[in-house]
């Protein structure tokens with residue numbers, strides 16, 4: 001089976017934690033609005049990135065750089081400078097979403113691997129083949145909206161390696177196509193590299209309970225003692241037909257351990273862990289658990305059932321402290 005384990009690293013300590021706990025590859029971003037996790041305190045400057053690449057390579061792990069925003073004319077040069085910087089550092093792949101940047105990178109660095117970011121929203125094999133034929137893309141990260149059957153069918157029609165999400169928060173609207181954050185805050189992952197940015201978050205204590213808002217939009221209201229999550233627009237509770245509920249998505253976390261053999265048998269190449277915002281400690285724990293799961297499953301795929309205690313430990317590290325198989329178990333074909 002041997003699925004590659006791709007883990008997030010928002011900081012140099014997180015990168016070390018991922019590598020030390022068994023990641024085959026880590027993905028990082030540079031500081032600034034060049035990638036979809038542009039949060040304060042996250043991401044790498046040039047010297048940290050160089051140290052991270054050296055640390056990973058000395059231990060046999062690969063480093064991918066995410067540059068998965070869609071640049072405007074005003075930010076084009078920053079984006080291409082970032083490609084130059086990543087290439088100089090000797091990273092193992094660029095994760096890109098924008099076709100213009102793919103053209104630039106493919107022409108200038110023909111030997112540098114290109115991975116199609118989940119932000120490209122490529123959910124069918126024809127789109128993925130287009131990126132291969134045009135730019136030589138070697139891997140595509142699938143949005144978290146396809147059933148396991150659909151993933152298997154897609155893989156049969158493309159020679160591009162397929163990476164799918166295995167653990168972490170959900171982004172339900174075919175990443176790259178969601179305008180909710182942009183609508184509420186003017187910032188989105190595609191342009192400023194952030195969904196539901198911290199500067200727009202408001203917390204209010206009211207007689208009806210604690211409330212979270214993004215700018216003036218009410219995202220959620222919590223009962224006394226109820227745990228409050230980060231206000232992400234798609235995971236808010238909204239009134240629809242006089243019923244207040246998580247109308248778009250539950251604040252829960254994807255956990256694909258239950259379908260690892262299915263994904264592997266269908267030809268998936270790599271399993272990705274979401275969460276460059278995680279602390280180094282969390283990254284280390286999640287990586288250790290996923291590594292163990294992949295190794296155990298490798299040894300006994302036919303009888304594979306994820307150990308209950310492993311699921312419990314992952315739930316403790318998950319958004320909403322609970323998990324779902326997401327779209328993987330949906331009946332759509």
Ligand code: SF4
Nearest residue numbers: 171172173178195234
């Ligand atoms: S609002 Fe939700 S679906 Fe949209 S980009 Fe953010 S996390 Fe993804």
